[in-house]
Amino acid sequence: ENVLTQSPGTLLLSPGESATLSCRASHLIGGNYVAWYQQKAGHTPRLLIYGASTRATGIPDRFRGSGSGTDFTLTIVRLEPEDFAVYYCQQYGSSPGWTFGQGTKLEIE
């Protein structure tokens, strides 16, 4: 199983600042099959990024995904108040399928 480790666990920032969230895989991820999701309290996850760097439909350009191999990053520039949430990375591999990171909580400082 490809284990995804996200860091930091919690990130304290203020609106207007930039956030850098890391996702490290225990094994190489082929095809850059990495996605990022945002989840606000009491809501369903929302797809932000797929293919490591492609924004999903309707996602503002302040959300930027990058990385390859085993190291992937989600950067959010100029944080808006609505961006404070939990973020999950996810990978797809042929076996067993999909795995998620444990999440990074982005909190207002």
Next chain:
Amino acid sequence: QVQLVQSGAEVKKPGASVKVSCKASGYTFINYEINWVRQAAGQGLEWMGWVNPKSGNTGYAQKFKGRVSMTRDTTVETAYMELSNLSLEDTAVYYCARVVRSNSYSMDVWGQGTTVTVSS
């Protein structure tokens, strides 16, 4: 619009089984796999398995093999997840999500979630 609508909350006793449904609308059901993901209170997302609505083929996370069954009924465009031999640790919100293979196997549409509570 594209939607996945799940069945309502369930309360079950330990040892029982639960079956959650996920009805698709707004797109061609057989063209997209469905994943099932669960989330215990205050915890992260946990992938459980997938079902291919066209073929009926499935794949399960090792943790759930032997205890989970994912099926579909194409006539009503609905996917199902049945989990047996429930324990208190199975208390969680269960989500279905549409998989887009062409978008790096990401999940672009999610159901609203079904709360399953296991309590004696």
